Amino acid sequence: xxxxxxxxxxxxxxxxxxxxxxxxxxxxxxxxxxxxxxxxxxxxxxxxxxxxxxxxxxxxxxxxxxxxxxxxxxxxxxxxxxxxxxxxxxxxxxxxxxxxxxxxxxxxxxxxxxxxxxxxxxxxxxxxxxxxxxxxxxxxxxxxxxxxxxxxxxxxxxxxxxxxxxxxxxxxxxxxxxxxxxxxxxxxxxxxxxxxxxxxxxxxxxxxxxxxxxxxxxxxxxxxxxxxxxxxxxxxxxxxxxxxxxxxxxxxxxxxxxxxxxxxxxxxxxxx
Amino acid sequence: xxxxxxxxxxxxxxxxxxxxxxxxxxxxxxxxxxxxxxxxxxxxxxxxxxxxxxxxxxxxxxxxxxxxxxxxxxxxxxxxxxxxxxxxxxxxxxxxxxxxxxxxxxxxxxxxxxxxxxxxxxxxxxxxxxxxxxxxxxxxxxxxxxxxxxxxxxxxxxxxxxxxxxxxxxxxxxxxxxxxxxxxxxxxxxxxxxxxxxxxxxxxxxxxxxxxxxxxxxxxxxxxxxxxxxxxxxxxxxxxxxxxxxxxxxxxxxxxxxxxxxxxxxxxxxxxxxxxxxxxxxxxxxxxxxxxxxxxxxxxxxxxxxxxxxxxxxxxxxxxxxxxxxxxxxxxxxxxxxxx
Numbered sequence: 001x002x003x004x005x006x007x008x009x010x011x012x013x014x015x016x017x018x019x020x021x022x023x024x025x026x027x028x029x030x031x032x033x034x035x036x037x038x039x040x041x042x043x044x045x046x047x048x049x050x051x052x053x054x055x056x057x058x059x060x061x062x063x064x065x066x067x068x069x070x071x072x073x074x075x076x077x078x079x080x081x082x083x084x085x086x087x088x089x090x091x092x093x094x095x096x097x098x099x100x101x102x103x104x105x106x107x108x109x110x111x112x113x114x115x116x117x118x119x120x121x122x123x124x125x126x127x128x129x130x131x132x133x134x135x136x137x138x139x140x141x142x143x144x145x146x147x148x149x150x151x152x153x154x155x156x157x158x159x160x161x162x163x164x165x166x167x168x169x170x171x172x173x174x175x176x177x178x179x180x181x182x183x184x185x186x187x188x189x190x191x192x193x194x195x196x197x198x199x200x201x202x203x204x205x206x207x208x209x210x211x212x213x214x215x216x217x218x219x220x221x222x223x224x225x226x227x228x229x230x231x232x233x234x235x236x237x238x239x240x241x242x243x244x245x246x247x248x249x250x251x252x253x254x255x256x257x258x259x260x261x262x263x264x265x266x267x268x269x270x271x272x
Numbered sequence: 273x274x275x276x277x278x279x280x281x282x283x284x285x286x287x288x289x290x291x292x293x294x295x296x297x298x299x300x301x302x303x304x305x306x307x308x309x310x311x312x313x314x315x316x317x318x319x320x321x322x323x324x325x326x327x328x329x330x331x332x333x334x335x336x337x338x339x340x341x342x343x344x345x346x347x348x349x350x351x352x353x354x355x356x357x358x359x360x361x362x363x364x365x366x367x368x369x370x371x372x373x374x375x376x377x378x379x380x381x382x383x384x385x386x387x388x389x390x391x392x393x394x395x396x397x398x399x400x401x402x403x404x405x406x407x408x409x410x411x412x413x414x415x416x417x418x419x420x421x422x423x424x425x426x427x428x429x430x431x432x433x434x435x436x437x438x439x440x441x442x443x444x445x446x447x448x449x450x451x452x453x454x455x456x457x458x459x460x461x462x463x464x465x466x467x468x469x470x471x472x473x474x475x476x477x478x479x480x481x482x483x484x485x486x487x488x489x490x491x492x493x494x495x496x497x498x499x500x501x502x503x504x505x506x507x508x509x510x511x512x513x514x515x516x517x518x519x520x521x522x523x524x525x526x527x528x529x530x531x532x533x534x535x536x537x538x539x540x541x542x543x544x545x546x547x548x549x550x551x552x553x554x555x556x557x558x559x560x561x562x563x564x565x566x567x568x569x570x571x572x573x574x575x576x577x578x579x580x581x582x583x584x585x586x587x588x589x590x591x592x593x594x595x596x597x598x599x600x601x602x603x604x605x606x607x608x609x610x611x612x
Contacts, residue, residue: 038474039320046473117588118485132489134473136327137320141471141478143489150480150487152469152581165583167485189588246495251504255449255587259439266597267438268604 035177035211038135043177043211045133048242048249051126054081058195059235061088068108086234090197096228103196112190115262116254118149118166120190121183121205122221122235130242132249140172145249153181161185164201179209200227215241316516316546321474324516326546329579330468332460332572335362335371336397340404340411350401362395374461390463398573405570413568416533420563424533436600439593446593448586450505454486455531456522457540457556460572469581477511477518484586490520497523503536505529518544535562550576
């Protein structure tokens with residue numbers, strides 16, 4: 001009797017220990033988080049995700065500022081942000097630093113986002129629009145709401161790009177809990193943000209998507225471009241899952257919003 | 273009775289409970305759902321979550337015209353011999369009215385299609401031997417209702433003389449808003465170059481059309497369409513599985529999408545059935561009570577392609593609109609000079 005009692009007590013204690021261990025894991029200790037699995041046993045990243053930060057305004061820390069169009073007042077003013085660059089420094093080579101300044105000064109004229117051009121990687125990830133991950137064993141598709149951008153990440157033996165493109169060429173692999181995507185062959189037309197941060201066609205991006213809780217992912221991108229930067233540098237940010245019912249990537253064909261800017265001056269003048 | 277087994281069982285139970293609890297949020301992994309019964313002898317492969325696997329890179333190129341050539345009457349299928357003869361003729365330069373070369377047909381001015389990989393030796397008719405993509409004894413799009421003819425004529429009349437006024441008057445395809453080959457329903461061209469990649473994840477089927485990187489993420493979780501007030505260039509698509517067939521229902525089109533003169537009441541039902549390892553039947557039914565007296569259905573056979581699907585960035589490279597508008601402005605200035 002006495003032995004049975006103490007056995008039950010120790011069982012109970014073990015259970016409590018187990019439960020508190022579980023609670024600890026579930027409380028956001030990201031290093032130990034183990035994501036739910038897909039039927040083929042891989043971390044399940046399926047879902048609609050979005051960055052909740054101001055990285056698209058400026059990757060680096062920035063205070064609030066007035067927007068580019070005085071007529072819009074406080075609507076569309078530039079929101080402040082702590083920045084997403086490790087160490088807050090982007091290691092530009094001297095000539096590139098000058099070009100960045102020039103880009104920033106002529107942002108509205110030069111930024112490909114203003115023209116509704118495909119955003120490239122990593123900018124596609126933290127534009128202020130959601131994107132959806134659709135995961136199969138052979139390919140992982142990322143569908144971006146902005147401009148209907150898309151890329152299919154090949155999860156098989158790495159393949160080579162037929163040529164440079166706006167969204168580049170993505171080969172992926174799993175490293176434990178992390179999806180690692182190697183992105184090459186991007187053209188030199190895309191930017192990193194609205195602050196004029198840019199790259200050349202030598203850009204090489206390695207992205208890491210690591211589940212950190214049921215509804216958040218940690219996103220990291222290591223950026224390498226010997227024509228523009230003196231060393232590789234890194235950005236990181238959490239991505240949040242859209243949990244609302246029936247969330248979906250909606251049609252955002254922004255071409256028609258950029259046409260007046262691009263082609264308006266070529267329209268027939270009234271009275272002509 | 274020895275107490276020892278009881279004790280160790282209790283301890284074991286505790287460990288099991290602890291282990292179970294220590295695997296947080298691990299409950300979403302499911303074993304494969306039971307497979308749907310096969311309709312034919314060939315059973316399609318399934319995805320790890322038990323759905324028919326439609327994945328791969330597909331091409332739909334065919335010479336088979338949308339509408340049946342008039343001379344064929346109610347003849348829905350060719351014989352093997354007829355197909356062989358037609359194919360031989362087409363590949364040696366004589367397509368005839370049985371085939372539709374689309375953009376490759378002889379025109380006064382056209383692109384050099386060989387630059388775009390046009391290869392007459394690959395021309396083919398539909399492997400299902402149909403005489404037209406539209407099925408049924410008639411094999412043609414039903415006559416347009418008078419109200420629809422009026423609507424479209426009115427729109428065309430309004431545009432007349434203003435085609436070059438501004439970007440807004442140019443066709444959607446030229447503006448890279450909706451290229452003809454990315455439109456739904458997906459209708460084929462004569463040439464390979466209409467690649468479509470299908471990627472499936474739990475609860476979704478995605479279709480990536482190479483042309484203008486047009487991507488449809490189709491939920492198959494039984495959700496309703498978006499509110500009717502939302503009108504979209506490509507409509508709103510929701511899907512479900514019927515045995516081995518993916519059925520996709522699309523509504524909410526804009527009144528400017530105008531598929532073959534349709535209205536915003538356009539209702540599209542697409543059916544995707546894999547019939548062999550390297551073959552898919554894509555069937556679509558078009559319904560629009562404001563345009564046609566009755567629905568009509570077409571069937572397109574897709575075959576596997578090696579790919580790769582590469583990026584097609586239409587808008588980013590669009591110099592056409594500015595060149596066309598520039599040309600129109602120059603012409604106007606010259607006309608004004610002459611008038612003086």
